[in-house]
Amino acid sequence: MRRFMSARADSLLRHPAFVAFWFARIASGFGFQMLSVAVGWQIYAITGRAFDLGLIGLVQFVPSVLLALPAGHVADQFERRRIVLLGQIVEWIAIAVLAGLSLAHGIHEVGILLLVFVIGIAKAFEFPALQSMLPALVPAEVLPRAMAVNASAGQAAMIMGPALGGFLYVAGPGVVYTVCGALYVVSVILMGRLRYEQAPPRREPATLKTLFAGVHFIRARKDVLGVISLDLFAVLLGGATALLPIFAKDILHTGPWGLGLLRAAPAVGALLMSVWLARHNLQRRVGAIMFASVAGFGVATLIFALSTTLWLSLLALFALGAFDMVSMVIRGALVQLDTPDDMRGRVSAVNAIFINTSNQLGEFESGMLAAWMGAVNATVLGGVGTLLVVGLWLAMFPTLRRRQRLHVEAAASDGPVADIL
Template identity: 70%
Template sequence: MIMASPAESLLQHRSFVAFWLARTCSSFGFQMLSIIVGWQIYAITGKAFYLGLIGLVQFLPSVTLALWAGHIADQRDRRRIVFFSQLVEWLAIVALTLLTLLHHNDVWTILALVFVLSVAKVMEAPAMQSMLPALVPPRLLARATAASAVGGQAAMIMGPALGGLLYVAGAQVVYMVTGLLYLLSIVMVSRLRYEQTPPPRTPATLSTLFAGVRFIRERPDVLGVISLDLFAVLLGGATALLPIYAHDILHTGPLGLGLLRAAPAVGALLVGFWLSHRALERHVGMIMFICVAGFGAATLLFALSTWFWLSMLALFATGGFDMVSMVIRGALVQLDTPDEMRGRVNAVNSIFINTSNQLGEFESGMLAAWLGVVPAAAIGGIGTLVVVGLWMHWFPGLRRRQRLENEVA
């Protein structure tokens, strides 16, 4: 049950407002940067190979350093980790700006700076994610999670478009605006009032690095929500097939493809905005399962649709359903995890999310090559529904979960 929110507002918590502004500014900057680097490198080389290298230099740090980043987030002051990580990212952006202004079009130098930026981003992520529960009371965490997600979705929708618009004036203009957004984020982080009592510092060993994995395995509710997210995203990667659907099934052009790509993010944005003003009071476990099932059903509807606007509606619904379940999953994991473990647990969770997104697109592409595009997308939707049924049976405590807070294992 989703009840009306209490009188207390998120705006009353100044540290959360600063956190939200910092995260939104850096998200906008990163989305603009991601698309502009690709355009610039392709303009220099004209070869798709180098576009693949951009993905590689971003992917490698996320896999190899995530567990260590989680360990550091639990051992050091998280605000300082975020501050210095974003400072390194800002310096990398300044360097990219100078290279562009000086017409130093060396692809390997650009890739090296993207790698540095990616390493800093990986170090920042677990610390940033782990800070949120300390900035608002537990009763407001779901709403705060939704509000934070709204900023991220807005950046995903408008960031690339804004970057492309500014690129008309030159790549250096985009880098300058991106640098300004990161500088604003750094200022907001420096103004955060964040209190953390780190545990005694311990060296990074296999035991400490994999402590997050052990914690998740020993907590049924946490294991349930993280693994549900993993398999639902893995099976529901139909968006990777959008170019084929747009061209061969819905018979639309680049504009139609752009609208189809935007539909899930718009659905998530609107539902996230609504959730940021509503409290999840009861039956959160069933609401989560129903929304993941809704995501699977909407994916199946999209798979079978031959009407453009019905496909748009289905994709819009996938974004909305996913936002509700994501808010519940995110808040539940944070509240069920002790503060001294949040960095490592969030690091493991981020690995699962990143790999499931990438493998989900790979799985959809392979199935489409073997079986055809419609059966591949339909199998993804049906598979998600099957996973929901299995998880409801295997995790009965999660199914019966009533509230997000006060049920900490």
């Protein structure tokens, strides 16, 4: 048994470029999660206004949406590794300025928000280039497992990064920013040394046609349109995690420690599922598995909504995170494998708009519904809505429902980019 598991693990370890990429993702992921905690604590300590905490999210959300299409175009026109490197260097400079000003006690809320805005701009260009690099680092048949391993880095950072940032904040925000900067230096070094092969990009002027080529491509590929839109509506309707403080206090009657457990449960479920997916290739009936996972997400949301005991709520959130990880890996691998390399940046950029918009609007929608009909009813409605969306998408995208494998169909479905443009 141990030999069998080792053989599975070795397949990804035989790709040193992917290993370097993964460690770089861990370093930058931990750095960013620690940064998020420190920025929130510091701004609230300075102003004492909850409104300023909302501004932190706004100054990151605006560039991620407004610059997504230009960033995707850039990712398809230039070497993606250099774009990622440049983005991370800009982020490191902003973090270094935060550290220096904090250690010198010369920082104020406007300065923090401006530097976070700069980081948001850099991340807007970094994201599509980073997403588009992964398919070139491993063979197509192991890409789903590579995506699962890559996702495990993000989940580990989400679970442990904030805790580490909060622990270091006892010594002051400048210390947290200094450690964040050191982690970004590690990521930059690993990315700089990464051996990455990319086909020479076809240089095109930035026109409305080329900027919106990703949108046209997605509309022309039914399977890609199906998985991206399914993700959008599932996240919009299944925003139970935004209401966790209400459930913790008013329904489960627990304190801050219980809220912490509730917040951690989906990430723990996702992390453990990503570890399992990293060792097991998804070889058959990937379409059916994806739809079943999204349906499982909806059922877990319903169980959480109706639960009145902490242990059952934790179990439901754990399952919710695990189901979401399965569908996320399948969706991500299918989109990447069905997209030609010279279009991956623009398609990833459009996907980023859907992800960012659905996350933000999903939380807003959950909050508005909870204010109108109560947290339990709003969450029940979200779970039922997710199941209805799954039923509709099963009927609207039959080829996606019948899809057996990822990379085999992808090779057959790729058409000339000229047909899309």
